[in-house]
Amino acid sequence: MSGTPGKGTPADAGAAGETRFVDTYLLYLLARASSVASAEFHEEVRARGVPVTVWRILASLKGTRGLTVGDLARSCLANQPAISKMVDKLVMRGLLSRQTDGDDRRRVWVRLTRAGEGEVDDLIDAAERHQARLLDAIGPGEAEVLKRALTLLIERAAPDP
Template identity: 50%
Template sequence: MRESPRFVDGYLLALLARASHAASAGFHARLKARGVAVPVWRVLATLQGAPQGVTVGELAGICLMQQPTMSKLLDRMEADGLVVRQRQGRSMRILLTAPGAALAAELVAEARAHEAVLLARHAGAAPALKALLRDLAG
């Protein structure tokens, strides 16, 4: 197989972006069918399994959003009964409500199933791939 002369066809960052887009498309379609926006899913997934909650700044970083945008999203999610803000010491932490935790659990199960299908084609490489991506993500 001959390597393409186009730079982007072999450029790691372009390949990562294209792979993410292709791998996410099916799951994002499921979210849309359920009326859940991708940023809401990212917050729910981040808070799922975090009983002490997460700060707004941490959420913004993990969910790839600016902090003011995250704050507006959390306002909407709080109004929808999915999250609560709770002061813990000097910091404000975001936690899932019972309905938010139930939705997060359902969506995480769907995400795990989607991921399993994606990785089944490359089962032997999956652990190394995840380790490499964790290392690249910092």
């Protein structure tokens, strides 16, 4: 762990041997890990001319037969109106399609088009390389334990629908 701000130990950490509450607080550690791990990849996504929100939308739809805008917003960690506006733009660009549910006309499914699949596949390749580099630091066994633990934590903390 380095003392460089933004990586490892914060610059305002206490004197040697002191431990701040946040340095062992799970929620802080989760947020900090997410922030540090995401920042570098988000730079790469933006360098490709793709807004992070677009990346999240495309990645969330990959491997699905479609999601509602509400489900997409939850997956993208964003509010529904913002995701709805971005979906509109991506539909106009031909990356997504909207389809009304045959059983419930109020429900609209958002799906990747072929062009959307092509766009997200390149980004997913980059994301997998980034993830592999990060997880290499803890090894494959620990990486799987970490992923399982985080999944269980999310399931436990999520409110019942």
